Amino acid sequence: MALVAGRKTFAAGKTLLLRAGVWLGAEAAARGGNGARRFVSQRVLVESDVTAGIATIKFKNPPVNSLSLEFLTEFIICLEKLENDKTYRGLILTSDCPGIFSAGLDLREMCGKNLAHYAEYWRAIQETWLKLYLSNMVLVAAINGASPAGGCLMALSSDYRVLADNPRYRIGLNETLLGIVAPFWFKDVLVNTIGHRAAEHALQLGLLFQPTEALQVGMVDQVVPEDQVQSTALSVMTEWLAIPDHARQLTKSMMRKATADNLIKQREADIQNFVSFVSRDSIQKSLQVYLEKLKQKKH
Numbered sequence: 471m472a473l474v475a476g477r478k479t480f481a482a483g484k485t486l487l488l489r490a491g492v493w494l495g496a497e498a499a500a501r502g503g504n505g506a507r508r509f510v511s512q513r514v515l516v517e518s519d520v521t522a523g524i525a526t527i528k529f530k531n532p533p534v535n536s537l538s539l540e541f542l543t544e545f546i547i548c549l550e551k552l553e554n555d556k557t558y559r560g561l562i563l564t565s566d567c568p569g570i571f572s573a574g575l576d577l578r579e580m581c582g583k584n585l586a587h588y589a590e591y592w593r594a595i596q597e598t599w600l601k602l603y604l605s606n607m608v609l610v611a612a613i614n615g616a617s618p619a620g621g622c623l624m625a626l627s628s629d630y631r632v633l634a635d636n637p638r639y640r641i642g643l644n645e646t647l648l649g650i651v652a653p654f655w656f657k658d659v660l661v662n663t664i665g666h667r668a669a670e671h672a673l674q675l676g677l678l679f680q681p682t683e684a685l686q687v688g689m690v691d692q693v694v695p696e697d698q699v700q701s702t703a704l705s706v707m708t709e710w711l712a713i714p715d716h717a718r719q720l721t722k723s724m725m726r727k728a729t730a731d732n733l734i735k736q737r738e739a740d741i742q743n744f745v746s747f748v749s750r751d752s753i754q755k756s757l758q759v760y761l762e763k764l765k766q767k768k769h
């Protein structure tokens with residue numbers, strides 16, 4: 471069944487479909503006696519409480535949970551499975567890698583590859599966002615680590631964000647620091663969350679906010695001690711699940727549809743735009759310099 475769902479999603483991307491098949495073959499599922507279920511894939515861990523109707527997805531793509539094509543493929547299939555299974559009404563997004571929620575797009579997917587690869591990668595990024603942003607489930611991000619750029623987008627696409635109070639866990643759309651530009655739909659989600667002026671400021675400077683600042687600007691809804699992130703996410707979820715699904719879902723759709731439609735109506739043009747942008751020599755150079763800086767940071 472999940473594979474059928476996967477086929478629908480990736481009708482336009484044969485390679486992804488193949489990768490999805492590999493992943494499904496490797497999947498292991500276990501069911502406990504107390505309504506708890508656990509799906510394990512290589513890079514995405516899904517734990518679920520069937521009785522409560524709540525699933526938790528833990529990103530497990532060390533060292534930094536970068537959004538590689540393999541990761542995105544597994545993630546999208548997990549999301550589809552949960553979305554299509556009416557047992558689940560709520561989903562918590564969090565990380566299994568200590569100190570990192572997600573480092574955002576995998577820079578190695580954007581460097582030194584061919585045009586077809588860039589197009590395939592960007593389609594997977596778009597698909598991930600659309601699935602998250604338009605999910606019928608309640609999405610709560612339990613942000614237990616740094617979340618720059620694409621990591622921030624995943625959090626912003628949730629309905630509610632709880633961030634661990636640790637000054638190292640900075641969050642924001644820092645694309646300009648890499649010499650690249652956040653796509654219009656990243657920008658739209660940020661504007662919807664923190665307002666136009668704050669978004670303009672944050673985007674131009676590529677600001678990464680520490681927890682207190684993130685709370686102040688409205689990028690997250692709550693900052694709590696690190697050991698309370700998961701329990702807070704769970705109690706927020708319980709509150710949201712008390713609202714009748716149909717009313718909440720229609721309201722969510724009313725609030726989000728125009729933003730999502732903006733991308734849906736020009737997906738192919740957006741892919742072409744990304745491909746021609748990222749393949750420019752100057753952009754390739756900026757990305758390589760940035761990656762090199764990251765590597766040298768340690769030494």
Ligand SMILES: CCC/C=C/C(=O)SCCNC(=O)CCNC(=O)[C@H](O)C(C)(C)COP(=O)([O-])OP(=O)([O-])OC[C@H]1O[C@@H](n2cnc3c(N)ncnc32)[C@H](O)[C@@H]1OP(=O)([O-])[O-]
Pocket residue numbers: 533534536569570572573574575576577578616618619620621644645648650651652653761764765766767768
């Ligand atoms: C138009 C498109 C829009 C773009 C959107 C984006 O999301 S753009 C993305 C914007 N994202 C950013 O700007 C985030 C950049 N990353 C960071 O700022 C930090 O890594 C950190 C704060 C996430 C974690 O700090 P930490 O001290 O815990 O970890 P560390 O720094 O020591 O890294 C460990 C290893 O991971 C590697 N690696 C890291 N990130 C990426 C990546 N995205 N990809 C690939 N690899 C990455 C790093 O090179 C190193 O590799 P090595 O040497 O072992 O081979």
